[in-house]
Amino acid sequence: MEHIDKTRLRRNDVIFIAALLAVVAIAGACLYFLRGEGNTVTVTVDGEVYATYSLAVDRVEDIHTGKDGLNRLVIKDGKAWVETASCPDGICAAHKPIHREGESIVCLPNKVVITVSTADSGNQPDIVV
Numbered sequence: 497m498e499h500i501d502k503t504r505l506r507r508n509d510v511i512f513i514a515a516l517l518a519v520v521a522i523a524g525a526c527l528y529f530l531r532g533e534g535n536t537v538t539v540t541v542d543g544e545v546y547a548t549y550s551l552a553v554d555r556v557e558d559i560h561t562g563k564d565g566l567n568r569l570v571i572k573d574g575k576a577w578v579e580t581a582s583c584p585d586g587i588c589a590a591h592k593p594i595h596r597e598g599e600s601i602v603c604l605p606n607k608v609v610i611t612v613s614t615a616d617s618g619n620q621p622d623i624v625v
């Protein structure tokens with residue numbers, strides 16, 4: 497009788513620990529995705545802030561730099577990318593869409609930097625697990 501109880505207890509422990517690990521993993525994943533997703537893009541030209549756009553609003557903006565510099569910024573479905581650019585290397589236009597906090601697209605010839613950030617909205621993320 498005692499032997500069976502011990503086995504049952506051990507099995508319950510294993511289930512409990514497994515459930516706990518699952519909860520921790522899910523919570524961790526939620527935190528990662530909530531924190532990782534930016535909601536704002538900041539465009540700087542030659543180190544100066546040119547404009548700030550919300551990722552929540554679809555738009556197309558032409559960023560004019562210098563004499564004939566142009567980077568066309570597209571924001572769609574919460575992602576931002578450079579559609580066309582006047583620069584010779586085209587690295588910025590080839591960059592994949594950005595949407596995670598801290599991601600950026602850099603256009604060295606035009607001195608344009610587009611960075612995803614998270615605008616302060618109360619500082620407390622609402623997390624419901």
Ligand SMILES: [Zn+2]
Binds near residue numbers: 581589605
């Ligand atoms: Zn470029």
